[in-house]
Amino acid sequence: MNRISKFKNFLWIILGVAAAVGVTRFLFGLGVTTNLTDNTPWGFWIGFDVMGGVALAAGGFVIAAMNYIFDIKAFKPVARAAILTAFIGYIAVAVGLLFDLGLPWNIWHMIIFWNPHSPLFEVGWCVMLYLTVLTLEFAPVVLEKYPKILFLRPIYNFLHKLRIPLVIAGIMLSTLHQSSLGSLFLAMPYRLHPLWYSPVIPIIFFVSAICLGLLMVMVESMSSSYLYKKEHEKHILDKLSKIAIYMLLINVVFRFVDILVRGAGGFLFIDATATYLFWAEIALTVIIPIIVFIFAKNNINWLYLGALSGVIGVVFNRLNVGGLTHLNNLTETGIFYFPSWQEFFISAGVVSAAMLVFFFFIENFKV
Secondary structure: OOHHHHHHHHHHHHHHHHHHHHHHHHHHOHHHHOOOOOOOOOOHHHHHHHHHHHHHOOHHHHHHHHHHHOOOHHHHHHHHHHHHHHHHHHHHHHHHHHHHOOOHHHOOHHHHOOOOOOHHHHHHHHHHHHHHHHHHHHHHHHHOOOOOOOOHHHHHHHHHHOHHHHHHHHHHHHHHHHHHHHHHHHHOOOOEOOOOOOOOHHHHHHHHHHHHHHHHHHHHHHHHHHHOOOOOOHHHHHHHHHHHHHHHHHHHHHHHHHHHHOOOHHHHHOOOHHHHHHHHHHHHHHHHHHHHHHHOOOOHHHHHHHHHHHHHHHHHHHHHHHHHOEHHHHHHOOOOOOOOHHHHHHHHHHHHHHHHHHHHHHHHOOO
């Protein structure tokens, strides 16, 4: 049995357990399957499935912009894979969100009952519209496999001509909701820890999403090459790592300047849970990837470690902002929220399903 078959079997096992837990969640409610409470209503599912999932799919608009707008031809071989990742990623976000909502069958209300003053309203509409754009962007990849079906040719030609407008629309929509996810937390200055709360948190979310998009494409490329025993695309990885270094530096400098300007620098060196979480996040997101990309860029194993560390670090940031570093979780209740095993398995199941769909497309279409 080859590598990809073994890995797929592992994913199917996780998905099977997750399906059982998911049925339990919908039959008996949130309380049976989560450690969330009225004091800690946001946790792993919001931080990972929604905010982390949206950020993980950022490679779609980042690579699309570089390839189609800035005309960097070096990224053309990974453009389709990046768009596919974004497409599947956003579907996974929508599926994951259903588990977190108390009444998921009412999710359609946002379409009818508008609240344009709410950042969440903007996020919801941007996600729906961007998912539509991604569907139209990726559709030609599917349609080109069936050239003999005559009625599909006009659709393919039409979508091909719309490629640049769709890319531009996708970049605009992705930019809006990547930053608007940060805007959600502008309403809670007394709930989110000062090391994470900021008036410019929408910009922080957007910049870190670009970093994650670059790193995720690297992880995806190296993982696919390993599983399918193909040659690593070293010239692409080298370019991505160089751009990632600059973006990571911009991200970390911006964050520290923001912290110091707001007068929150005193929290950087105190003996507290939030401080340890912050420095762990910085180490994973910035320090490890930059050191690896500079000094071990010719070693694929180290390059993979550096990119994966950055991915974990940015997702960890979303987890911190999404619930771990809310002040009621750190100080007031005296009870530190930690996700239940059911929360982990449902999230792992959503990720496993997304990966299986990704493998199906790259095995059956010209991705």
